């Protein structure tokens with residue numbers, strides 16, 4: 001999640017899904033953004049039907065809207081957000097809808113839209129953990145604080161078990177003093193909740209999206225950032241066996 005657009009949320013969901021699937025973990029990727037970028041990344045056809053919008057509208061079951069382990073979205077989701085807003089239990093809708101899929105998949109990753117509105121709140125109420133994506137720049141501190149307030153609200157009111165897993169330093173240009181200073185200030189405020197592994201900025205991400213090739217295969221040297229992030233995520237989740245398998249994958253993809 002992040003309030004700001006373009007902080008790398010979708011790329012992170014897409015790449016973590018890819019990494020964790022390579023560990024033979026069943027991962028469902030949920031696109032909760034009317035832009036439908038995650039669905040594009042996974043090559044779900046633009047006219048795929050039904051989508052998460054139909055699920056939130058109560059017209060189909062989530063399991064019947066999954067295409068190749070992706071629950072896709074398109075612009076129709078913007079309308080269903082408006083309809084949802086007028087309904088009872090509007091914050092709980094996704095949580096209820098994901099009950100069945102959560103028995104079938106070991107992990108569900110949800111890509112939020114760039115806002116802290118009803119869709120993101122639905123994700124937070126459905127989730128066990130929240131991950132905040134932040135660019136390493138001057139205003140990022142405020143952005144993370146605002147996101148955390150919404151996490152706390154969801155936790156206090158509707159999802160007491162929700163935990164904040166951490167902040168990903170995304171699209172970081174580590175060569176600039178500005179980015180390095182922003183990282184220092186984020187770490188000062190949020191301590192070890194900031195993931196150690198920043199995701200470095202590179203044009204290779206745009207190329208990899210354009211070609212539909214995962215960054216792990218397109219540029220394994222850069223993909224290493226996501227392997228390191230996945231390692232921290234699995235560690236925080238306490239998934240020991242999967243971490244061991246990830247160690248093997250890292251040795252394979254990025255030989256020393």
Ligand SMILES: Nc1ncnc2c1ncn2[C@@H]1O[C@H](COP(=O)(O)OP(=O)(O)OP(=O)(O)O)[C@@H](O)[C@H]1O
Pocket residue numbers: 004005006007008009010011012033035037112113114170171172199200201202203205206209
């Ligand atoms: N590490 C990176 N370095 C450079 N560019 C990146 C990186 N990660 C993602 N990008 C690019 O930045 C743009 C925004 O990334 P992405 O779509 O993942 O962000 P987002 O937070 O999901 O955006 P939105 O808020 O619009 O949903 C995309 O063009 C993507 O290819």
Ligand SMILES: [Mg+2]
Pocket residue numbers: 009010011033037038111112113
């Ligand atoms: Mg996105």
